[in-house]
Structure formats: C-alpha cells, structure tokens
Amino acid sequence: MKTKQTIAVIGATGNMGSAISRALSNANYRLLLFAKDQAKLQTLVEEIRKSNVVADIESVDCSVNASWEADIILLAVPYQAEKEIAEKIREVANQKVVVSISNPLNTSFNGMVTEPDTSAAEELQKQLPHSKVVKAFNTTFAADFSTPVIDGKQVDSFIAGNHEEALQTASELVVAAGFYPILAGDLSVSRTLENMALLLIQETIKSNYDWLAGWKVLHH
Amino acid sequence: MYDLFFKKFRERIDLSPEEEIQIKSYLIPKKIRRRQYLLQEGDICKHIAFVEKGALREYSIEGGTEHIILFALEGWTVADLFSFLTGEPAVYTIDALEDSELVLISKSSHEELLQTQPKYETYMRLLITDAYIALQKRLTSSISLPIEERYKNFVETYPDIVQRVPQHMIASYMGLSPETLSRVRKKMLNQK
Amino acid sequence: MLEPLIAHFESYLPLKESEMQLLEGRVTQRKIKRRQHILQEGFPCKHYSFVVEGCFKMYGVDQKGNQHNIQFAAENxxxxxxxxxxxxxxxxxxxxxxxxxxxxxxxxxxLYFLYQSIPKLDRIFKVIIENKFVELQNQVLQNISSTAQERYAAFLEQYPKLALRLPNTQIASYLGITPQYLSEIRNERS
Known part of the structure; x- marks a missing residue:
C-alpha cells in the first residue's frame, strides 16, 4: 500500500512507547506521538529524526487530537492509564483499530489485577464498543524492538482480536517492527497472552535475562 | 464531528434519534492535513469520505500531469467509487487542499448499513444520483459551451471553489492550460 | 411487455410476484421511429427510458448549431x-x-412511488447509477486529459457493440472530432 496510514502512539515516551515509535518510524507510517511530558516527547522526536531523517513523525500536545487524526491508535500506557485515556478518546476512536499492549499486573508481579474471566484488552473493548481493539506487543519487551532476533531466532509477537481488518493491521505493525506475527485467536485469547507476559516477566527477573527475552514457538 | 453529515442526511430523509445513533456507530471521524493523501493511485479505495470541514481534490496522473476530476468541499462526498465498489486498484489520487475534518465509512460498514438501515440505502441512492447529475452537467457544458461560458458556469455553480482553490487547479479541472484560463479570465474582467 | 425490464432488474436482485405487479401501470411502452426525439432542449425530461430494442443518442447543440453527442444507449x-x-x-x-x-x-x-413501495429498487437503482457514474467519470476524465486516439479507445471499451452499429458521424461527434479525423484514427489502428 502506498497510502500512508497514520498511527497515534499514546504514551510515546515510556519504555514500550519509545521502542515502538522508533521501530515503526522506519516503516511506511506517519506517526503522531503523544505523551504527558512534552519536553521529554520533544527530545524523543528529535532523536528519532536524527537517526532517520525521512521519518514521518510529529509530536502532538493532545491525545484526543492525535487519535482523531489517526487511522490506528496505539495505547502504549500501563493498564490503569489505559482506562483513563480510553474515556477521553472514545468518540474519536470510533471504528478505528486500537492496539492494547498493556499487561494488568499487580504491583508484586505475581498475579493480575483483572478477574480471571477477562483481560485488559476485553475491558478496553467494553469501554470502546465501536472500536476494533486488538492485543499486540504485550509479550515482547522494549529491548526486543532493537534486537528482534535473539539467539538466532526471530521473536514471535502474538496478536488477538475479533475483527479481521484489525488483525491484518496489527500483523503489519508486528512485521514492520521486525517480529514474527502469530494470530492467536479472538480477543478472549488476550487472557492467555497477558498471562504469557506475566510468566516471561517472572522468568526474566528470576533468571536475570536483562529484559532481552521473548517467546518463540518452536516447530518443524 | 458529524454535524454536517447528519444535517445533509436530514435535508433528504427523516431520521429518528435512534437511527442517528445506529448510523453514527459506524462512522469514522478523521482529520487530515493539507497536502496529505487520503488515497494514492494503485491502492484499493477502502473508504467513502464525507467532508465536514476543509477541501480535498481527486485527480488522475497521466504522463506526469494531474487531471482533477473532483473538488470536494464541505458537504461533499469523495471516493474512487470504482475501486471502492470492486476492490480493484484506484486510478485516482485523493489529497487535502486544506486541513480538513472528514467522516469516513469503511467498505464493511457501508455494506452492513446497506443491509440493516434502509434509510442509509435510500440516502446513498440519492447521493450517487446527485453526483451523476453534476457529472452529466459538467460533461454537457464542457462539450457544448465555449470556454468563457464554461468558466462562468463554474464560477456561478461553485463560488466557494473559485475562492479557495488555486487557478491552475481549476484549469486542470476544466481540461485547459493555466494560460488559456488566465486569458479567458482577463477577457471576462475587461468586459465588465 | 414488462419482461425485458423485469429481467434487467432481476439481473441485480430477484423480484417477488407482488413487486412485479406494482410495476404494471407505472411503466409505458413506446415504439420510437428512427430520428424521432424523446427529449427536446427547452423541455423537462419527463421520463427515465429503458431501451428494449434499438439505440439512442443524447446530445447538446452549441451556439454555432453543432451537435455534440454525450451518451449512447442500446438494449438494456x-x-x-x-x-x-x-x-x-x-x-x-x-x-x-x-x-x-x-x-x-x-x-x-x-419512479418515486416505486422507490417507496419496492425498497429493493433503491438498491437496484443505486447500483445502476453507480455503474453509470463510473462510466461517465471515465468519460469526463478522457475529456479533460486525453488525445482523440485515447478517447476512441475508451469509447470502444465502454460501448464495444456500438462501434460497429453507429454511423461514423455519431461517434466523431461523441469524441469531439471530425468524421475525417476519426477515419484516420481507425486506419492507424488497423
């Protein structure tokens, strides 16, 4: 596709937000970055422009405006903040693809704050009933974006969602970021994906992987 | 965000508040900035765009020359209809002449609305009829009227476009060179 | 008498018996002689006409009295x-x-009565007009952008059957060129 799609990255200065923004700035997208800390955001935009002079990237000082202008909205914020942002952007996110990357972990990293019969992505879908919510990038660490091939293997990135178009869109984002896309199933599969993230985080802390780790389905 | 869209709708067909809510749930609010593309030739046209605010143009590029087939200002609808309907690659490019606010309808939403909301179907039939009439008039005048008359017609029919769109684009829309159009305008001014 | 029209509608969507009956009394059949007009400049166009047999041209006349064909219509x-x-x-x-x-x-x-009483016709006419819109848009684009050769090629694509049926003068008028020039283009092509 020649026509560039516009992605709003909300929470662009966070670990994940900046990693995703950097990765996607090398692909055929126009990026609108939003973060509360505008000074930090400015620094990030300049940094990305410096490393890639043709990057189509801009900072925006309002999450609603960024989402209004976007075709795809990527919420790179923690679970609690995700709910808050979703309230604000509900109207301008109508019928758009909204990517949820959050993992609703509790503060001791040993469980979820969501009930077992739901997930962060499903809760977001309830909040945004006319948007196309997809779960993606929640099983990949920020460091993986600069090193998507670990130990000779390309890290898998799992995607879950209910809308064909949205899954396709998310899959293109995953490929653009350098990962191998796996369409895991409908949005309820997010429960599994969020728990996979929890397990990976626990393993990473325990075994001291230095946050460069990922999931890979091995098969022949 | 959808004010003009529903105002235009209501001018043709009554809508209950429930029907408006139902239709609204399918609409995509989208801003686009000047000079940005909504659609590039060769891609598949996936949306119909209604202009809430601003101005867009639709054109084909042949041998490096742009031929403008449509200007879409507030209240107009723009798409590469053939591509939208058939899924074939678009022959037209659509870009923004001003910062604009659009209401987009995706192909899947369009089809669902046609199935579930008879008033939407009727409205779409009216819109395409209007667009067809405008084209028929344009072709008639371009074939049978002298250039001065055509330009006069254009100015009378679309005073806003004349105000907001550069002359060389109007020349392209009329199939004239910018020089010819400028000569015609000068002549018309002198006559006044 | 309505069969060709019903068949035409049914090429888009099937009609019920009751819907077909509604068409009766709303549609008039007419025989038209060669050179007879069904619309004259200065009068409102009273009818939507569906061609069962034969062929029509729609044209405008400029200030010098020259005819300019803008559309042809044959069967269906x-x-x-x-x-x-x-x-x-x-x-x-x-x-x-x-x-x-x-x-x-x-x-x-x-027609308005039929739109009201047969909602399907909304869909059918929407599709008919969409298709005609696309054709007409191509024609307008040709008109502002193309050479006579390209316009002739587009004409052949749009009206493949009519190219053999129509007199040269009529096609030339549609393309906005002289009949002599059209013959030259045809010779070049063959």
Missing part, C-alpha cells in the same frame, strides 16, 4: 437527462433514436 441500458428528470427544470439536451426502437418509460411520480 437507460437514458435520461437525470438532472432535468428530478428537478423538472428544462433540459439543455436532446435524446434521439438512431434506429427504430422500443422503449419502456417511467415518469418521475411513478
């Missing part, structure tokens, strides 16, 4: 100055039979 096609038809304003166009023809005509009130 519609012809009308749609703007005038819906607005009741007087038309700037003529519609004339090129061959002895048989047509089915619908008046404005009858």
């Amino acid at each position: 096609d519609w012809i009308a100055d749609i703007g005038s038809f819906h607005s009741n304003k007087s038309s700037k166009l003529f519609i004339e039979a090129i061959e002895p023809s048989l047509i089915l005509q619908i008046e404005q009130q009858d």
